[in-house]
Amino acid sequence: MIISEQKPFDELLKKIGRRSVFLFGCSECATLCHSGGKRELLKLKKKLIAAHVNVTGWVVLEPACSLTNNEKIFEQYKDQIEQADALAVFACGDGTQVVNSLFPKKSVISGTNTLFLGVKSTITSYERRCNMCGTCIVDEFNGICPITRCPKHMLNGPCGGSEKGNCEVYPDMPCVWEEIKEKAKKLGNYHLIFLNVQPAHDWSQSQVLKKER
């Protein structure tokens, strides 16, 4: 899922300023990672009101990331949305821009930082799993993506900065190459990965703007 986090409340207040706001959440990823589900929106509404912000209403979109199925549900919130000076969106960056497209005359506030496409690894933590580079090579590394999980995108083994098997940049995380190594030993393809030079990656699909099905 797309992992996002709410922006700090003070930052949000600063962005809103003296404007009235309508809050948008999302029923999918933002609900699952607690950045824009029903619970979070209600909590936020309370906090905003306590900070003297006029909240005209709220809705959790199902989901926020589709341009094709949202318009209908806005009927019942039409007035509340109309009354608001700005629309604050608690979904991923995609959801935020969908709201912008649906209400081109309204100012949109992004209430979250969209972090990565990842997995829920414990009840309270998430880990990056895919950079969506458009040219998948995970099978060449036994199902583990070094582009995503190494901050230097190293494709030919660990850098010289890893300490005791942990990442140089995030020392509390294991170096992804340790995991690749262990699995390669189990599968018997260690030599293929660790001694053959892996050529430069194809990034040509990493910024495609449109995909027709």
Next chain:
Amino acid sequence: MMKTNLQQLLNQGHFVVTAEIGPPKGSDPQSIVRKTEQLNGYADAFNITDNQTAVARMSSLAGACIVRQQGMEPVFQMACRDRNRLALQADILGASALGIHNMLFVTGDHQSKGNHPHAKGVFDIDSIQLISIAKNLRDIHIFENQEMLKSKSPQVFIGGVSNPFVSSIPLRVDRLEKKIRAGADFIQTQSVFNLSRFEEWMDAVRDRDLDNQVHILAGITPLKSVKMMQRMKYHVPGVDIPDSLEKRILDAEDVEEEALLLTDELIRSIKLIKGVHGVHITALFWEQKIPEIVKKSGLLPR
């Protein structure tokens, strides 16, 4: 094919010395000129670092040019952190056109560790891929995209780095072998402080005959002060300073003297290790001591 001085010396079986010159945080060429004047005659080639430790400085290509203007031989360092494959290939061609032929290719420290932590890291390719690209430009006259060069191919004596001190020795030796397969002609290692670990790594290197396929230069760094030693031990990724050595510096009456003594001991021990073809001296903020170190360890004349 034209060979660099460094390449010739290594091919002739000499024990070489390279030394590192960090470019300034400014545009004054004199700060490099001054260092070259201090170091002239005390090393065979001089590495010019590329935004070392992810701190912005004068470009390594400009620094290498200044070293060359002084009649000395540079080793032009290039990191994958700040440039993509177009820019890296352009600089390989450009350096060669300027008469700079020793090049050392590294992935580079992550930008979050440097003085512009908000920068976007490039990391389009890694050091091994860059080594392979440089070799292909030189030997088969093709760009990374397989297109042929339209004029002279670059003359490059290809360098890489190796860190014998992190993770398991077999894994580090595998990575060295991969660098050799990709095209590395010489390797400069992370600074050696843990001599027994370095010897163990070299044993594994020799077991696989890799010392006959690449020239290995052992990294040497004098531990100038307690503060610098502790910074390296506890804060610089990939550096292995044993506790006994830390104690030796902490207990020293004269830290500078002890540091030079220790450096001398290390160089003399390293010289005896079969398969090591030279030393690479990195004297951070202490370049003026390099002549003394080189002289003391019996590495003159150069």
